[in-house]
Amino acid sequence: MKLYSYWRSSTSYRLRIALRLKDISFETVPVDLLAGGQNEDNYLSLNPSGGVPSLVLDDGAVLTQSMAMLEYLEAVYPTPSMIPSDPLDATMVRAAANIIACDIHPVNNLKIISALKGLGHSQGQTVTWINDWMLQGLQSYQAALPQGTMFSFGNTPTVADICLVPQLYNAHRWGTDLSSLTRLTEIEARCLALPAFASAHPDLQPDAK
DSSP states (O other): OEEEEOTTOHHHHHHHHHHHHTTOOOEEEEOOTTTTGGGSHHHHTTOTTOOSOEEEOTTSOEEESHHHHHHHHHHHSOSSOSSOSSHHHHHHHHHHHHIIIIIIGGGTSHHHHHHHHHTTOOHHHHHHHHHHHHHHHHHHHHHTSOSSOSBTTBSSOOHHHHHHHHHHHHHHHHTOOOTTOHHHHHHHHHHHTSHHHHTTOGGGSTTOO
């Protein structure tokens, strides 16, 4: 498999964690978002939305959209599981993951930040925007968690944790006030102690700058 990825992309980070958690071999193909690599014709032929990640399977099929890709990996490589088998538990896990994937990430991605700056907003204003949305979403995520678990929904990581850790990386990067989110930072520390999470960290990627 080939994972078209950008080192700081939180959606790419999700896929790196999942692939390593399931011990699936893959090759990283860097796409430089800041240089506009996602808008080049050869990349758009793979992913018409011009986003990362894209996953090219061994048979040449191309997968896009990180949440759909995670569902594919869970279906084809079910061990270790990222989603509980119980339908109610699975829905709770997916709902928490989608707080990040649907409520936080879409309003904070590179396209949106570039559009805000294009409308005349300053760097300081865009950072305030980023932090406001991250704090609101992460507070909602924390409130949705059951009590007494090592990870978000139990004693092993789920797709919720796979979305959480990259988002917390962004929060640290942009200076989000996480003082009210100690449950999440404790979960983050447990995740990052696991090889699959640790090796997927942006700083360890071949295109890290």
